[in-house]
Amino acid sequence: MISLFPGRSRRDCHADPRVGRSGGREETNVRSLSMRSSLLASAAVALLAALAVGAVGIVRTNTTADRAEAIYSEALVPLATLKDIQQLIWHGRWAGLSNLTATDPEKAKAYGAEATEHYDLVTTRVQEYSALTVSAGERAAMDTFQGTWTTYLDLRKQSSALKNAGKIAEWEQFRSTTLNPATTKAIEELDGLVTLSQAHATSSAAEARSAADTAKLTIGVVLAVGVLLAGLFALLVGRTLNRRLNALREVVSAMADGDLTEREPDTAANEIGEMSRSVHRAAGQLRVTMQTLAGMSTGLSDRSTELQQASRSLTGSTDQASSRVGAIDAAAGEVSAGVQAVASGAEEMGAAIREIAVSATEAAQVAAGAVETAAKAEQMMRKLDASSAEIDSVVKAITAIAEQTNLLALNATIEAARAGETGKGFAVVAGEVKDLAQETAKATEEISRRTEVIQHDTRTAVEAIAGIGEVIEKINDYQNTIASAVEQQSATTNGMTHDLNRAAGGTSEISGQLAEVVQVTTATRDAAQAAETTATELADISGRLNTMVAVFRY
Structure with a gap:
């Protein structure tokens, strides 16, 4: 029986890549697919690649969102609270100085009340900060600042009592030797805590940026792999269909040229195989x-x-x-x-x-x-x-x-x-x-x-x-x-x-x-x-x- 591929012997057909040991089983499986199944399989591979890219993107997006929430709750909120505490302390100190320099008793009293109000808010913000999720170092630094701040508030009460008692010399001496150093210490500890919080926020932002870069890389890799798999499968399907259609075209061209010699039909159980068998029956x-x-x-x-x-x-x-x-x-x-x-x-x-x-x-x-x-x-x-x-x-x-x-x-x-x-x-x-x-x-x-x-x-x-x-x-x-x-x-x-x-x-x-x-x-x-x-x-x-x-x- 004459081969379906002109110019090739049975030994050549047996050596054909379609039936060889390398890739033969995959191409044979592709040959057995119908046209509809081949197209659906190609679309399915592309769809799976898109789903994989989408799934990885969703996972990485969720991770990035979690990291952003963590940065917000663990870095930005604590840092904003610390900045608020700094502002309150500075406003309280300014009101305190205004209270000391005011000549009008009413104004002095108002400045004093304002300073007390700011310091009370500092105490409230410190408590709010303590309820936040922060690092262990920040937690330890806050505990130190909180102790120093409590000491400062006690010393400030003592200073106010001396002043109110008219003990100006003792008050001035208490302010210069005790209250002012305590204030400076509290401010320095707060500045150190702010610096530590800023470093934590910078580190969290760098980690988020690294996670985003990793997500981009992962999505790109998954997308490239999906496109490659879809392209390889489409190439395999296209090469198989092209080879079989070329074989069928050669048979039809031979019939048009008057060559009705018997040839081997395509045995695949799909549309092309059926067309090949129909053409060979017509030729017979x-x-x-x-x-x-x-x-x-x-x-x-x-x-x-x-x-x-x-x-x-x-x-x-x-x-x-x-x-x-x-x-x-x-x-x-x-x-x-x-x-x-x-x-x-x-x-x-x-x-x-x-x-x-x-x-x-x-x-x-x-x-x-x-x-x-x-x-x-x-x-x-x-x-x-x-x-x-x-x-x-x-x-x-x-x-x-x-x-x-x-x-x-x-x-x-x-x-x-x-x-x-x-x-x-x-x-x-x-x-x-x-x-x-x-x-x-x-x-x-x-x-x-x-x-x-x-x-x-x-x-x-x-x-x-x-x-x-x-x-x-x-x-x-x-x-x-x-x-x-x-x-x-x-x-x-x-x-x-x-x-x-x-x-x-x-x-x-x-x-x-x-x-x-x-x-x-x-x-x-x-x-x-x-x-x-x-x-x-x-x-x-x-x-x-x-x-x-x-x-x-x-």
């Missing part, structure tokens, strides 16, 4: 059709050759029959001339008998002349009988020819029926030949019948002439009975004349029938020539059909 049916046409064309050529030979043979037979009919016509002419001569002799014999009645003395001479004339008439009648026998032989030959023509026409009709649609015209010609043969047979039967009549008449004439001879001889013996003999001879000659006239009419009719036979044989020859022409046309059609079929290779 066309191959069988071409083989059948080639056989029929050869048979038609052989039958047309045989028909040409039969037509030539029929033409020769009709020509021979025509020549024989011509000979018969000539013989019939001779018979007619003989009959007319006999009639003339009979008339002369009647005249002689009448002369016998007039002159008895001339009876012997007349009798001698009558004997001689009767002898000649008998010879002519015998010739006429022989010619009739020859006509009968010719009629039998024509009958045999007609039977042979009828047999040839029957064979031609059978061959035309075998030829089918292209032999209908020849079947009509063969039918006409058969009809002409049958008409020829009928004409020859009529000729035979009329020849038998002529033979019967000639035999009668021979017998009559023999009787004339006997009568003439009796004339010599019976001179006394001349009168009665004359009457008898007169009656006899009258009957003979009548019979001879009938014989002459019969020979004329034979000539007419022979003319009809000539026409029939001429028509038969024309039909045979038409059959030969038809056979030539059939041979030409067969040659053209052979030329058309020879274009295909099967």
Whole structure:
């Protein structure tokens, strides 16, 4: 069996990458997929890649969101709280200084209340900060600041009590030696805590930025892998479909070029495999059709050759029959001339008998002349009988020819029926030949019948002439009975004349029938020539059909 891939042997097919050890199973699985399944599989791979990218993006986005919330709650909120505490402390100190420098007691009292309010808010913010989630270092630094701040608030109360008690010298000394250092210490500890919180916020932001970069990288890698897998699968599907469609295209192109040789179809259970098997089935049916046409064309050529030979043979037979009919016509002419001569002799014999009645003395001479004339008439009648026998032989030959023509026409009709649609015209010609043969047979039967009549008449004439001879001889013996003999001879000659006239009419009719036979044989020859022409046309059609079929290779 010829391979589906032209120019490649079975060993090459076995070495084909589709069935090799590397990747063969995957491509075989792809070949077994339908077109719809292949497209859906390609879309599924792309969809899976998109889902993977989306899932990784969602996970990384959630992680980034968690990191942002953590930065907000663990870095930005504590740092903002510390900044608020710094602002409150500075506002409280400013109000405290304003309280010390104010000359108006009401303003001094208001500044003092404002400073107390700010410091109370500092205490509240410190408590809020303690409730936040911060690092251990920040938690320890806040605890230290909270202790220092509590100490500062106690010292501030003591300073206010000294001032309110009017102990200005002690108050100033307490402020410079105790309260101010405590304030400075608290501010420094708070600044250190702010610095630590800022460092934590910077570190958290850097981690978030690193996590975002990692998420971008992960998404890019997953996207690249998904696109690569989708591309590889699409390439595999496309290469498989392209190879199989190219193989199918080669088969169709070969069929278009007339190559119908058997090839191996695609055995995959999908649309392309089904198309390949359908194309190979169509090629097989066309191959069988071409083989059948080639056989029929050869048979038609052989039958047309045989028909040409039969037509030539029929033409020769009709020509021979025509020549024989011509000979018969000539013989019939001779018979007619003989009959007319006999009639003339009979008339002369009647005249002689009448002369016998007039002159008895001339009876012997007349009798001698009558004997001689009767002898000649008998010879002519015998010739006429022989010619009739020859006509009968010719009629039998024509009958045999007609039977042979009828047999040839029957064979031609059978061959035309075998030829089918292209032999209908020849079947009509063969039918006409058969009809002409049958008409020829009928004409020859009529000729035979009329020849038998002529033979019967000639035999009668021979017998009559023999009787004339006997009568003439009796004339010599019976001179006394001349009168009665004359009457008898007169009656006899009258009957003979009548019979001879009938014989002459019969020979004329034979000539007419022979003319009809000539026409029939001429028509038969024309039909045979038409059959030969038809056979030539059939041979030409067969040659053209052979030329058309020879274009295909099967």
